[in-house]
Amino acid sequence: MSALPPVYLIDEPDTFPWQVFHHRHPALIRRLLDAHPYSPAQRAALTGLLAESLEGVIAPLADPLWQDWDRGHFGTPWAKAPFLWAESYFYRRLLDAVDYFTTGVDPFAPFKTAELTDPALADEYQWLAKDISLDTAVTASLYGNQADLGFRLLTAGTDPIHQHLVVDDTQAVETWLADNAPSRVNVVLDNAGRELLADLVLTDHLLTSGLARAVVLHVKPHPYFVSDATCTDVHDCMRRLRGLPGGCGDRLHEAAAAGRLTIRTHPFHCAPLSFVDMPGDLAAGLAEGLTVVKGDLNYRRLVGDRAWQPTSEFRQAVSYFPGPVTVLRIVKSEVVLGVRPERLSELPAGWRVSGKHAMVSAAL
Numbered sequence: 001m002s003a004l005p006p007v008y009l010i011d012e013p014d015t016f017p018w019q020v021f022h023h024r025h026p027a028l029i030r031r032l033l034d035a036h037p038y039s040p041a042q043r044a045a046l047t048g049l050l051a052e053s054l055e056g057v058i059a060p061l062a063d064p065l066w067q068d069w070d071r072g073h074f075g076t077p078w079a080k081a082p083f084l085w086a087e088s089y090f091y092r093r094l095l096d097a098v099d100y101f102t103t104g105v106d107p108f109a110p111f112k113t114a115e116l117t118d119p120a121l122a123d124e125y126q127w128l129a130k131d132i133s134l135d136t137a138v139t140a141s142l143y144g145n146q147a148d149l150g151f152r153l154l155t156a157g158t159d160p161i162h163q164h165l166v167v168d169d170t171q172a173v174e175t176w177l178a179d180n181a182p183s184r185v186n187v188v189l190d191n192a193g194r195e196l197l198a199d200l201v202l203t204d205h206l207l208t209s210g211l212a213r214a215v216v217l218h219v220k221p222h223p224y225f226v227s228d229a230t231c232t233d234v235h236d237c238m239r240r241l242r243g244l245p246g247g248c249g250d251r252l253h254e255a256a257a258a259g260r261l262t263i264r265t266h267p268f269h270c271a272p273l274s275f276v277d278m279p280g281d282l283a284a285g286l287a288e289g290l291t292v293v294k295g296d297l298n299y300r301r302l303v304g305d306r307a308w309q310p311t312s313e314f315r316q317a318v319s320y321f322p323g324p325v326t327v328l329r330i331v332k333s334e335v336v337l338g339v340r341p342e343r344l345s346e347l348p349a350g351w352r353v354s355g356k357h358a359m360v361s362a363a364l
C-alpha cells in the first residue's frame with residue numbers, strides 16, 4: 001500500500017486549521033464567558049487555555065483515556081500538533097476549565113436549548129405533516145448538517161447555503177437498504193438541535209418503512225465540539241419532536257420502549273483519533289448492518305484528517321471499517337475524497353471550507 005498523505009497541522013497561517021484556532025476558538029470562549037456565571041477561576045482557566053493553545057505547550061492530562069490517546073503530544077508545542085488531535089484536546093481541556101466533570105453543566109447547553117426553543121422551528125417542520133420518502137428523509141438529515149453551531153461562529157451572516165452535491169452515492173445506499181431490509185442501521189450522530197431533529201426523522205422513516213428492524217444511535221459521552229449530540233440532547237430532541245406534526249416523536253418513543261431504537265455511547269467517540277484506531281468493542285457494534293456517519297468531523301475521523309487527493313478512492317480509505325458505511329456530510333474542511341475529476345474542475349476556489357457543498361459517500 002502506498003504511503004498515506006500527511007495529516008493536517010495547525011501552524012500554517014491562514015489555513016483552515018489555523019483559522020479554527022485563531023478565530024473560531026476565541027469567538028467560542030467569548031460566547032461562553034458571556035453565557036455563563038463562571039467564577040474568576042473558571043474565567044481564568046478558559047482564557048488561559050486559549051493563550052496556551054496559541055503559544056504554549058500541551059499540558060499532560062491525568063485522565064487514563066488521554067494517557068492512552070496522548071500519542072506523544074503531551075509536553076510538545078501546540079503549534080506542532082495534528083489538527084484533529086489538538087482540536088479534540090482543546091475541547092477536553094475546555095470541559096476541565098469549566099469544571100464540567102464535577103458540576104455536570106454542559107457549557108454548550110444554552111446554544112443547544114436556543115435551537116430547540118426557537119419559535120421558527122414549528123413552521124420549519126410543517127413538512128413533517130406530509131408523508132415523506134426515504135429521499136426526503138436522507139436529504140433532511142444531510143442538510144441538517146449545514147450549519148452546526150461551531151461552524152456558525154465563523155460563517156454567521158453569509159448567504160444561505162445552496163444544495164450542492166459533489167459526491168452522490170444516495171442511490172447505492174437506498175438500493176443497499178432495500179436489498180438488505182430489514183437491517184440494523186447504526187447512526188454515528190453529529191450535532192444536536194436542528195440536525196438531530198432531522199436525523200431522528202430519518203430514524204423514524206427507516207423504522208416505520210420496514211427498511212430497518214433496529215436503529216442504534218451513537219452519541220458523544222460528553223459535550224464536545226460545541227453542538228455535538230449527547231444522550232441528553234437525544235432525549236431533549238425526542239421530546240421536542242413530540243410537539244411537532246406527523247407523530248414521529250411518539251413513534252420513536254414507542255420504538256425506544258420496544259427496544260428497536262437504542263442510544264449508545266462510547267469513550268472513543270470523543271477520542272482525538274481516527275476511526276481506524278477504534279477499539280474492538282466499538283468496531284464489533286458497527287460491524288452489523290449499515291453505519292451512517294454524520295458530519296464533517298466524523299468524516300475527518302473516518303478517512304483520517306489527511307491531505308488526500310480529492311479524487312482518491314473513498315472506498316480504499318475506509319477499507320478498515322468493520323461493515324458497510326455511508327457518510328452524510330456538508331463539506332466544511334479540507335479533507336475530501338472520491339470527487340470525479342470533471343466535477344472537481346467545476347468547483348469554485350475555497351469550496352471545501354465554504355459549507356456550501358455536500359457529499360453522500362458510501363462503501364457498501
Ligand SMILES: O=P(O)(O)OC[C@@]1(O)O[C@H](CO)[C@@H](O)[C@@H]1O
Pocket residue numbers: 020087145148150151190191225294295296297298300330332333
Ligand atoms: O462535524 P460538523 O459538525 O459537521 O462540523 C464540525 C466543524 O464545524 O468543526 C470542525 C473544525 O472545528 C470541522 O470539522 C468542521 O468545520
